[in-house]
Amino acid sequence: MYDQIASNKRRSYLLIAFFMLMVLAIGYVFSQYSRLGYPAMAAALIFATLMSWGGYYYSDRIVLAMSGAKPVAREEQPYLWNTVEGLSLASGLPMPRLYLIEDTAPNAFATGRDPQHAAIAVTRGLLDKLNRLELEGVIGHEMAHIRDYDIRFMTLVSVLVGTVVLLSDWMLRSMWYGGGRRRSSRGGSGAGGILMLIGLVFVILSPIIAQLMQLALSRRREFLADAEGARLTRYPEGLASALEKLAADTEPLEVANKATAHLYIINPLTEHKGWVNNLFGTHPPIEERVKRLREM
């Protein structure tokens, strides 16, 4: 558990460093192949710094806003509030902020940068479709993510990797239309061609790298959070039966997207069956998670 915390903190800083490098590299390629030149590089530096700083301190709010989550007061949802308060007592962590997503698809996620600045968001569907023991199982899973600092890394991935993907998308398009003209006006030197090639590789690779990173972080983490959550509630069956219910519910969660999907307790996007998706899914298969919980 303490290893997990240290590793998450380390990964978060690495991710920020990686993100800054990536943006600078993209900025460099851009400065070479557009009319903007070096100011583009400076802009990239400013942008990377601001995004990293903002990503560290505000990414939870960005993610919550993106998901359409509204803060919940104790009086509005005493049932949810009591459940979360119970599990925060069980884990010895401060009470996280609570958010509700008005969507009938049952799902939940946790976000924030540390246990003192954490938030849990659940959907209306989760409250309606689960009984108390199942809800405790789900909240226990989220509390485990909070305690292990999974939330810091996973939220940063959402915001920073999401930005890289958007940026390279946009770059690719502008190179296609803007960069080509400049190259032809210069007559196209050999060195420029190589740089162009590297740039292209970067631009093509970055979403793939981003995607792979998202995968690497989610699967083992989910198993671990399941196990720790079950340890908090001392009742693995609650989470197991909740997961089964969530899996049986085929309704997609409209507010989720590719950048936030890995935050949720089960994949909120429509899952396609088959071994390729099993290999590349952000979440381990539900059957496997349920099986492990039942074996505890």
Added chain:
Amino acid sequence: MTVAGWMVVVIAALVIMWAIAIYNRMIVLRNRIDNSWSQVDVQLRRRYDLIPNLVETVKGYAAHERETFEAVTKARQAGIDARTVEDQAAAENMITQALRRLFAVAENYPQLRATENFMQLQEELSGTESKIAYARQFYNDTVLGYHNLIQSFPARIVAGMGGFQPRHYFETEEPEARGPVKVEF
């Protein structure tokens, strides 16, 4: 000084440094126990505050069930008066039992069960029950961690010198005491 002399000094310094580290660790754990107990206590008080309301509400519909009310009130008083962890645990068992009977009584009065006030109290009480259970679980885990340290060798030498006494676990009789007021409609 001779080489042997220096070695004795260095070893003694290392032992003292180790003892200080262990001592501080014990202090941290002991404070954590006190802190986690206060978390249990907050929830226990919350339950004591809710009980009179509940008794009053049920009384309005089932005034003749006097014995049940008295049992609840007595158990609550025992909980408030408890000074040690064991007394507290015994009193909490009494309260849980008494409340279970009270809710069984309430079962016979559909009108009572349908009132807003009763439903709110029921949600609050079952929420508090599970919070007590979770806070107790964390407290017991903390005590366990503390015991593991002060009873293991050689740390127990430091514990003996520093006067670190074992603490009591907060044990309730039934492991499933968490679900007593869970009434499915």
